[in-house]
Amino acid sequence: MTTLNIPPALNGGQLVVKALETHGITRVFCVPGESYLPVLDALYDSAIETTVCRHEGGASMMAEATGKLDGRPGICLVTRGPGATNACSGIHIALQDSTPMIVLIGQIGMHIREREAFQEIDYRRFLGSSVKWVAEIDNAERIEEFISRAFHTATSGRPGPVALVLPETTLSATAVPGNLVPWQPLKTFPGDVDVQRLADMISYSKQPIMILGGSRWNEQAVKQIQQFSEKWLIAVACSFRRQMLFDHQHANYAGDVGIGINPQLAHTIKHSDLIILLGGRFSEMPSQDYTLLSVPCPAQPLVHIHPGAEELGRVYRADLSINACPTTLVAALDKLPVNVDSSARRQSFVAQSHADYLAWSSPNITTPGDVQMASVIQTLQDTLPDNAIITNGAGNYASWIHRFWKFRHYGSQLAPTSGTMGYGLPAAIAGKLHQPDRCVVAFAGDGCLQMTLQEIATAMQYQANIIIIVIDNGMYGTIRMHQERHFPGRVSGTDLHNPDFAALAISYGAMGLTVDRTDQFNAALVQSLSASTPALIHIKTSAEAITPTTTLSAIRNNF
Ligand SMILES: Cc1ncc(C[n+]2csc(CCOP(=O)(O)OP(=O)(O)O)c2C)c(N)n1
Ligand SMILES: [Mg+2]
Numbered sequence: 001m002t003t004l005n006i007p008p009a010l011n012g013g014q015l016v017v018k019a020l021e022t023h024g025i026t027r028v029f030c031v032p033g034e035s036y037l038p039v040l041d042a043l044y045d046s047a048i049e050t051t052v053c054r055h056e057g058g059a060s061m062m063a064e065a066t067g068k069l070d071g072r073p074g075i076c077l078v079t080r081g082p083g084a085t086n087a088c089s090g091i092h093i094a095l096q097d098s099t100p101m102i103v104l105i106g107q108i109g110m111h112i113r114e115r116e117a118f119q120e121i122d123y124r125r126f127l128g129s130s131v132k133w134v135a136e137i138d139n140a141e142r143i144e145e146f147i148s149r150a151f152h153t154a155t156s157g158r159p160g161p162v163a164l165v166l167p168e169t170t171l172s173a174t175a176v177p178g179n180l181v182p183w184q185p186l187k188t189f190p191g192d193v194d195v196q197r198l199a200d201m202i203s204y205s206k207q208p209i210m211i212l213g214g215s216r217w218n219e220q221a222v223k224q225i226q227q228f229s230e231k232w233l234i235a236v237a238c239s240f241r242r243q244m245l246f247d248h249q250h251a252n253y254a255g256d257v258g259i260g261i262n263p264q265l266a267h268t269i270k271h272s273d274l275i276i277l278l279g280g281r282f283s284e285m286p287s288q289d290y291t292l293l294s295v296p297c298p299a300q301p302l303v304h305i306h307p308g309a310e311e312l313g314r315v316y317r318a319d320l321s322i323n324a325c326p327t328t329l330v331a332a333l334d335k336l337p338v339n340v341d342s343s344a345r346r347q348s349f350v351a352q353s354h355a356d357y358l359a360w361s362s363p364n365i366t367t368p369g370d371v372q373m374a375s376v377i378q379t380l381q382d383t384l385p386d387n388a389i390i391t392n393g394a395g396n397y398a399s400w401i402h403r404f405w406k407f408r409h410y411g412s413q414l415a416p417t418s419g420t421m422g423y424g425l426p427a428a429i430a431g432k433l434h435q436p437d438r439c440v441v442a443f444a445g446d447g448c449l450q451m452t453l454q455e456i457a458t459a460m461q462y463q464a465n466i467i468i469i470v471i472d473n474g475m476y477g478t479i480r481m482h483q484e485r486h487f488p489g490r491v492s493g494t495d496l497h498n499p500d501f502a503a504l505a506i507s508y509g510a511m512g513l514t515v516d517r518t519d520q521f522n523a524a525l526v527q528s529l530s531a532s533t534p535a536l537i538h539i540k541t542s543a544e545a546i547t548p549t550t551t552l553s554a555i556r557n558n559f
């Protein structure tokens with residue numbers, strides 16, 4: 001007698017978790033909800049680590065940051081209705097930052113659909129333009145199919161967020177698991193003809209500048225592009241918040257093309273005879289409100305390389321468009337025999353571009369108040385390992401990092417190109433959980449931190465011993481800056497009355513320290529580095545020190 005070897009049927013929650021395991025997921029971020037209890041229950045038996053957060057915004061930002069570091073989708077689990085609405089901040093970051101991410105959302109049972117049942121949302125309409133793909137799984141037998149597609153969709157072409165909606169009726173139904181195998185990352189490769197044309201354009205250019213951006217990079221590709229820039233004598237800049245893509249101490253580094261760009265670098269880009277956009281979209285922030293390249297036909301010769309075909313020709317009509325991943329493009333460039341015309345001229349162009357960067361990033365500036373932020377960053381630079389992960393959210397405080405911190409390694413930056421406040425703390429927690437051996441420092445403004453402050457409890461719970469540096473100027477400084485520019489002296493809705501952040505950190509069980517003067521920072525940093533808990537350094541800065549280059553009064557008085 002033969003016995004049929006049929007695996008036992010699993011419930012929907014078990015099928016979801018089994019599929020995540022198959023695709024190599026080791027950690028999920030969640031806020032629990034009664035709408036997806038079978039998934040939580042299946043996680044109980046799984047080797048997947050479940051990280052319980054305090055707010056779905058924090059959970060989705062942690063998932064997004066994990067995707068950014070890892071290249072595989074970060075996973076976030078949230079409940080229906082308010083859980084999903086709270087998760088939107090992280091979903092939007094994943095969309096704008098081209099980060100692979102999968103959000104699993106609970107849902108009411110299918111039998112009560114369309115009555116606006118408790119926390120019912122039509123996610124296809126609600127998330128329609130905020131994700132790469134959103135689908136509701138109405139049959140337990142199709143869970144594996146949908147999850148497989150979610151992994152492929154989130155990671156292919158231009159990566160981004162995918163939302164899968166899990167009705168209670170699907171999670172409680174059962175099905176027999178199939179022969180699911182892990183998803184396969186899809187790469188796009190440049191054609192030989194295009195690579196040769198790119199090489200020819202680089203050969204004959206007198207002032208080529210490459211601007212690195214986007215996602216789908218890895219450590220090897222970052223090394224290869226560095227070697228390529230050396231051999232071919234190319235100046236290299238990094239796009240807004242993609243500074244980890246090129247070693248800032250390298251002789252070919254020209255600076256970051258972001259908010260508060262070095263005017264000299266902007267000039268260089270405007271007058272370059274070849275711009276190579278590699279990996280990024282060159283959207284509003286790096287393009288300086290679309291002024292560095294005219295739309296759709298730039299004045300400068302342009303090569304645009306992007307893994308998503310739909311991004312090529314979307315804004316800029318390039319002379320050469322190549323639909324390829326940064327990794328495959330640099331691998332192809334690596335094989336080319338070097339051919340550079342007018343190398344002496346190129347050498348001096350590269351040297352001048354780097355000299356411009358060094359002058360711009362020198363911390364020898366003086367700003368109002370008792371804390372000099374450029375010196376604070378210099379102290380960090382002198383003390384932290386150079387592969388430390390630096391995170392931030394949105395606010396003028398981030399300009400100190402962008403301008404003065406010298407990023408040196410791939411995977412050392414977690415910062416939202418979407419300009420989302422509150423990102424620094426959850427991103428740092430995710431970074432530390434992902435790479436526990438690395439030093440992780442979260443920067444936040446007083447406004448920024450208070451958007452996700454409660455995640456200090458998550459850091460405590462999982463011993464994610466990060467250092468949080470809060471730059472407290474008593475206001476939503478960025479908006480005050482714009483306000484003073486457009487409506488001088490009419491302060492409206494931008495003042496903040498803040499708590500004692502150090503005391504607050506201590507109440508969570510973390511270390512809390514306060515810095516009022518530059519000379520106190522070093523001791524606070526040393527103490528934080530030796531802490532056996534997360535540590536928060538509350539730096540009180542002058543509201544006048546609004547940017548590295550100007551003061552609030554100067555803006556108000558239109559100087
Ligand atoms: C979630 C979110 N809400 C609002 C904004 C608009 N915004 C941009 S910067 C900023 C102020 C940031 O204040 P703070 O963190 O204190 O930094 P500062 O500019 O004072 O250095 C605001 C409100 C935003 N970018 N993101
Ligand atoms: Mg502030």
